Amino acid sequence: MINLPDGIVSVHLGNERYRGAYYFRGDKLVVTAYGMQESSADLAVLGGERGQAVVNLAKLVLIDMVRASQAMPDWYPKLSLCGTTTQIYY
Numbered sequence: 001m002i003n004l005p006d007g008i009v010s011v012h013l014g015n016e017r018y019r020g021a022y023y024f025r026g027d028k029l030v031v032t033a034y035g036m037q038e039s040s041a042d043l044a045v046l047g048g049e050r051g052q053a054v055v056n057l058a059k060l061v062l063i064d065m066v067r068a069s070q071a072m073p074d075w076y077p078k079l080s081l082c083g084t085t086t087q088i089y090y
Contacts, residue, residue, distance in 0.1 A: 009058045018066050022058040029054065031061040036069045
């Protein structure tokens with residue numbers, strides 16, 4: 001069974017663009033991205049809001065994931081860098 005994401009987010013940090021997907025799993029917002037471990041946030045912080053509030057929360061989680069991945073040693077899988085026409089996997 002194919003598990004399609006509920007949405008896709010991208011963030012720019014420095015000169016790099018990072019893209020991830022988010023899923024609703026019960027009362028959690030789960031964010032995934034290639035080369036990084038998935039992370040989650042409690043949807044209760046939004047107070048029932050949806051739409052742009054969910055996208056903003058997913059972006060914050062993705063930024064936290066990127067920063068955590070950059071702190072890992074070099075032997076850990078690298079990030080997936082996404083350009084407008086190219087994807088580079090290290």
